[in-house]
Amino acid sequence: DTAVSQTPKYLVTQMGNDKSIKCEQNLGHDTMYWYKQDSKKFLKIMFSYNNKELIINETVPNRFSPKSPDKAHLNLHINSLELGDSAVYFCASSQELAGGLAKNIQYFGAGTRLSVL
Amino acid sequence: GEDVEQSLFLSVREGDSSVINCTYTDSSSTYLYWYKQEPGAGLQLLTYIFSNMDMKQDQRLTVLLNKKDKHLSLRIADTQTGDSAIYFCAVFSGGYQKVTFGIGTKLQVIP
Numbered sequence: 001d002t003a004v005s006q007t008p009k010y011l012v013t014q015m016g017n018d019k020s021i022k023c024e025q026n027l028g029h030d031t032m033y034w035y036k037q038d039s040k041k042f043l044k045i046m047f048s049y050n051n052k053e054l055i056i057n058e059t060v061p062n063r064f065s066p067k068s069p070d071k072a073h074l075n076l077h078i079n080s081l082e083l084g085d086s087a088v089y090f091c092a093s094s095q096e097l098a099g100g101l102a103k104n105i106q107y108f109g110a111g112t113r114l115s116v117l
Numbered sequence: 118g119e120d121v122e123q124s125l126f127l128s129v130r131e132g133d134s135s136v137i138n139c140t141y142t143d144s145s146s147t148y149l150y151w152y153k154q155e156p157g158a159g160l161q162l163l164t165y166i167f168s169n170m171d172m173k174q175d176q177r178l179t180v181l182l183n184k185k186d187k188h189l190s191l192r193i194a195d196t197q198t199g200d201s202a203i204y205f206c207a208v209f210s211g212g213y214q215k216v217t218f219g220i221g222t223k224l225q226v227i228p
Contacts, residue, residue, distance in 0.1 A: 004159075041203055043160075043218045056215060090159055094216075104148060104209045104216050108159030 003027050006091050006109035013081055014117055021076045021112045023091030031055075032074035033106065034066060035090040043090070049074050078114075086116045119143040119210045123219040130227050135193040137222045139206030142187065148209040149182060151191045154221065155202045163191070163204075193224075201226045 004025045013019055034046040047066045048056035063079045078085060092106040120142045129135045147168050152160040166173045166180045173180045179192040193200055206219040
């Protein structure tokens, strides 16, 4: 069973469209993340949710809106897509251990390659 | 915030050892990780080290941590072509309560 699954794997769309990427984890983790990896492979965190609450929101255009219906899902909705949004988007999850000992080992999905034409 | 730096590229011959280096800035960093990304895939955890350790060995992998210099390294012994990938250093900072990733080092193994 895939631990962190993202859909779709590939997404090709026109500028100006609105699109969503879905992410689900079956690991029972409390925290989920969205990362953007550009063509140079730089990995940048976008958002982090803990138990459905936003805890990290880096400098990201407000065209990007994460939605967490429950702690196993974190979807990413993007409005008015631009050419610069083309990248690979990774979802990840982690579990903070009890007693304050946080290993924060993150488990990544396989990525969604978004191409904006 | 925390800065994590790595060199972009490393090329080695098959059978040689590879050493990938990483430096970080936050002295309150507690857990330090190495992730591997193969082409077309997500990142996978290779190994991690806790800040009270100097060294951790796991088969062909050796992690060295120099807390004084805030320097982390990953040594891969007997490097194989299957080790060709991008290796990301990541640091959990207690001060910032988040994991920061480096830019990734692309390891190329020449047969």
